[in-house]
Amino acid sequence: MKNFRYTIIFNLLLVLFFCGFVYFQEAAAERKLQREIEFHADILAPSVWTLFTPLMEQYLTLAVKSNDYRQMQVTSQVDQNLLFYHHDLENFEKWLFDAGIIRLRKLSTPIVYKEQNIGHLKISAYNKNFYLYAYLSIVLILTSLLSWFVALLYRERKTLKIRVEEKTAELAENNQQLQNEIKERLIKEKALRESEQTFLALFDHSFQFIALLDLDCRVRKINKTALSFRDLQEKDIIGKQFWETPWWSHSEKLVQQLKDAFKIAAEGQVARFEAHSVQMREIYLDITIKPVFNEEGEVIFVIAEARDITEVRRAENELKQAQKMESVGTLAGGIAHDFNNILGGILGTLALLKLKRDKGQQLSEEKLFSSLDTITETALRAKDIVSQLLTLSRKYDLKLSQVNLYDILQNVLKIAENSFDKSISIDCQMSEQLPVKADSNSLEQVFLNLCINAAHAMTIMRSPGDAWGGELNIRVKSIYLDKQLGRKAGEYWCISIIDTGVGMDEANLKQIFVPFFTTKNKDAGTGLGLSMVYNIVKQHEGFIDVDSQPGKGSSFYIYLPICSDEKCRQVDESEVPLVSGEGLILIIDDEELIRSNAAELLEECGYQTMLAENGAQGIEIYRQQQGRVDAVLLDLVMPVMSGKETYAALKEIDPQVKVLLSSGFRQDTRVDEILAAGADGFIQKPYSFHQLSQAIGQLLN
Amino acid sequence: MLRKQLLLILLLLWIALPATAAEPMKIVYFDSYPPRSWLENGQMKGILVDIITEALHNRLGIPLQHEGYPWARAQAMVESGHADAFITVPTAKRKAYTVVSQEPVISFNLFISTQKNNPHLEELKQVTDIDGLKPYKLVDYHGNGFAAKRLKEFNVEWMPEVTSVYPFLNAGKADVLLVSERGIYDLNRFGYSNKLIVLPQPVYSLEFHLCIGKHSSFTDLLPQADKALREMQSEGLIKQISARYYR
Numbered sequence: 001m002k003n004f005r006y007t008i009i010f011n012l013l014l015v016l017f018f019c020g021f022v023y024f025q026e027a028a029a030e031r032k033l034q035r036e037i038e039f040h041a042d043i044l045a046p047s048v049w050t051l052f053t054p055l056m057e058q059y060l061t062l063a064v065k066s067n068d069y070r071q072m073q074v075t076s077q078v079d080q081n082l083l084f085y086h087h088d089l090e091n092f093e094k095w096l097f098d099a100g101i102i103r104l105r106k107l108s109t110p111i112v113y114k115e116q117n118i119g120h121l122k123i124s125a126y127n128k129n130f131y132l133y134a135y136l137s138i139v140l141i142l143t144s145l146l147s148w149f150v151a152l153l154y155r156e157r158k159t160l161k162i163r164v165e166e167k168t169a170e171l172a173e174n175n176q177q178l179q180n181e182i183k184e185r186l187i188k189e190k191a192l193r194e195s196e197q198t199f200l201a202l203f204d205h206s207f208q209f210i211a212l213l214d215l216d217c218r219v220r221k222i223n224k225t226a227l228s229f230r231d232l233q234e235k236d237i238i239g240k241q242f243w244e245t246p247w248w249s250h251s252e253k254l255v256q257q258l259k260d261a262f263k264i265a266a267e268g269q270v271a272r273f274e275a276h277s278v279q280m281r282e283i284y285l286d287i288t289i290k291p292v293f294n295e296e297g298e299v300i301f302v303i304a305e306a307r308d309i310t311e312v313r314r315a316e317n318e319l320k321q322a323q324k325m326e327s328v329g330t331l332a333g334g335i336a337h338d339f340n341n342i343l344g345g346i347l348g349t350l351a352l353l354k355l356k357r358d359k360g361q362q363l364s365e366e367k368l369f370s371s372l373d374t375i376t377e378t379a380l381r382a383k384d385i386v387s388q389l390l391t392l393s394r395k396y397d398l399k400l401s402q403v404n405l406y407d408i409l410q411n412v413l414k415i416a417e418n419s420f421d422k423s424i425s426i427d428c429q430m431s432e433q434l435p436v437k438a439d440s441n442s443l444e445q446v447f448l449n450l451c452i453n454a455a456h457a458m459t460i461m462r463s464p465g466d467a468w469g470g471e472l473n474i475r476v477k478s479i480y481l482d483k484q485l486g487r488k489a490g491e492y493w494c495i496s497i498i499d500t501g502v503g504m505d506e507a508n509l510k511q512i513f514v515p516f517f518t519t520k521n522k523d524a525g526t527g528l529g530l531s532m533v534y535n536i537v538k539q540h541e542g543f544i545d546v547d548s549q550p551g552k553g554s555s556f557y558i559y560l561p562i563c564s565d566e567k568c569r570q571v572d573e574s575e576v577p578l579v580s581g582e583g584l585i586l587i588i589d590d591e592e593l594i595r596s597n598a599a600e601l602l603e604e605c606g607y608q609t610m611l612a613e614n615g616a617q618g619i620e621i622y623r624q625q626q627g628r629v630d631a632v633l634l635d636l637v638m639p640v641m642s643g644k645e646t647y648a649a650l651k652e653i654d655p656q657v658k659v660l661l662s663s664g665f666r667q668d669t670r671v672d673e674i675l676a677a678g679a680d681g682f683i684q685k686p687y688s689f690h691q692l693s694q695a696i697g698q699l700l701n
Numbered sequence: 702m703l704r705k706q707l708l709l710i711l712l713l714l715w716i717a718l719p720a721t722a723a724e725p726m727k728i729v730y731f732d733s734y735p736p737r738s739w740l741e742n743g744q745m746k747g748i749l750v751d752i753i754t755e756a757l758h759n760r761l762g763i764p765l766q767h768e769g770y771p772w773a774r775a776q777a778m779v780e781s782g783h784a785d786a787f788i789t790v791p792t793a794k795r796k797a798y799t800v801v802s803q804e805p806v807i808s809f810n811l812f813i814s815t816q817k818n819n820p821h822l823e824e825l826k827q828v829t830d831i832d833g834l835k836p837y838k839l840v841d842y843h844g845n846g847f848a849a850k851r852l853k854e855f856n857v858e859w860m861p862e863v864t865s866v867y868p869f870l871n872a873g874k875a876d877v878l879l880v881s882e883r884g885i886y887d888l889n890r891f892g893y894s895n896k897l898i899v900l901p902q903p904v905y906s907l908e909f910h911l912c913i914g915k916h917s918s919f920t921d922l923l924p925q926a927d928k929a930l931r932e933m934q935s936e937g938l939i940k941q942i943s944a945r946y947y948r
Contacts (some may be wrong), residue, residue: 049770050773051777051844052843076777080781538917
């Protein structure tokens, strides 16, 4: 504001200067005109005196034009007009005059001649100081404008300076804030990097396969574990639909499982299933597909996790096998006793018959057939025991099918009755139709294990001095359960195995399913039995409840879904007709009995057969009969050439060869390898006539 | 009634007394027109001054004030009322603002003056009327009212002073100058008689009358002035006065 005050003062001074200039200029002009008019009067005086008008007129004309007057008039001393000359302005100046911009200055002076006043000279002069004033005005206006401009500049400069200072301060503050933000950002970035590194470490180095999928099931991100598993590059996977990726695309079953699981996850639920693949090697994957929700609870991503549980499964199988062997060891004493009794019965009967023959005694036909029946019955009992032993020794293969719990429990009861201490009374109450979708071998293992545990609780686990013995009650009843965490709603079979053994306290009860946890002596248990039981039941979509009190015994409740589906209905093999067909079947098996039985059966069904006792012979026959052999029944385990080598050779001879693989060991990895290499089917020994006829029929059709 | 007549008489007297007693009659003359009138040492002298003094002052008892001015100014003063009268040729213009005496103050003729070597000299000798001068270039002076009117349609070069006409004619810049006896008097006085001649035949006759301005209070004096002039004319006094100056 101070500079504007100076400017206002300066402009006032300019105005004062202008006014002063105008005043003095006007005064000077007035004086000049006064001198001029006096000069003109002096010149005109003689002419006026003589009234010589031509001369006066000439002078007036000359004076008016040369001095740019508007008018000169000579009057007498009584103001009578003597001479008058008028000159008008022209063009622009005329307009200025008419507009009042050019004004008139009027002066009058007496004409004196010989000391007499002889008249007056009057002049109307154009005051053309306007030009000077206009010029000066312009200069002053420009000067004023310049002063205002300078003042403005000064003010702007000052304002700018203030602004610059403010902005500088602001910038400094912002800079400080920015530096703080940068520091914070660096810290955050560092934290983010560390977090990202942590995340990537967890993500990429997790033992699990992890994939982030969008809602179209396309892969958004995949971890290195998954990539390294098949030696893949991220670019090969990103953007593809999850089931189109190389891990699963070979198996329609897997693809369908993934699609179903993704559908469940996309609807907001967790889907989990176990995948079994034998593409390159046998592998078990525990696959979980789970949704990721946003704050509104909407599913925005889906995470697919796959855990390679192949080793776990193998270990479990081995443990189960060991558990079976443990069970076999446990049962060996009782079985040996039974076998001795059986053998005793057979040998005794045979010895009796020999004795009578040696003595020449005539055996009646009735007595002979009675002895043979006794031997046959006793042998069949032995067969059952052997069969049960074989079952125990068989490797674990979770093969779900429609089975009857009744049969399974009957087998377990037979073993228990034959092997458990006689101080234990067994009571089993159940109906004869207990359909369930299960792996019968696994369930036998479960129930047998629980029964053995119960038996131990009532015998060897009792304190020294306590009497052995107790009651083992087995009950089966149906029950409907609502949906709860970890189980589906529906009808279940509740199999209760209740003993009156030593029981467990609460602390032990909480750990009974933990692997290697046992309350038995070191020699009596591995601690794996109940862990295996828990896993098998869970794999059957069932669950276990346990109730136990020390000194009062334990109650195990096994819940298994009732399979009421018509498809689950067990078909009596005897109801299935033999499948007839035509064609030449080459049977390659080192067991003569199996070869001959199979040949007899197939010929019974309408087929022609050729037999080979090993792989090399079979290959030779196939080569000789090339084009005629319609199918090959190939044993897996043979001397000279293994089934795998034989299959490879056959495939080399005829890539279209149809091979039905047979073995008593389905779990053998070689079976999977041959099937993966293109073998058309597998039949497990011992097979029935119906099973073989159906398998060959399906192969050829 | 008597009282009213008395009051009227007193009023007239009151008006007349200052005019007759206090204010002399101002008669203006051309101050450079010898021998008819001229200013010398602040005093007007000449034929006209002497005649008017005799007629109006000596014979009529009118106090006179003789003043000399340039001729145009003198006329303007009468016209504007600053002077009472002048003596000149009564033109129509002058008659507009003056009343003119019937008797002339002086009478005279106009003659042709030209260069002795003027190529038209012989032709000019044959001119007997002023209109015969139309083909020639004349010279005259400003303020000559007669010339201004009579020579209006002639080729005239006007000089500011009467004294300027002689050197102008002598220089051969004009052919003719109309001169009266007074002109001849000047021509001789200024020494142009050896180069210029005055032809003997008169081409025009003129009379100077007493012209009293209509603004003047002496207009009523005119009949008495006429009588006095007539008497002087009859007594031969006017000629005597003129002759005294032209000797």
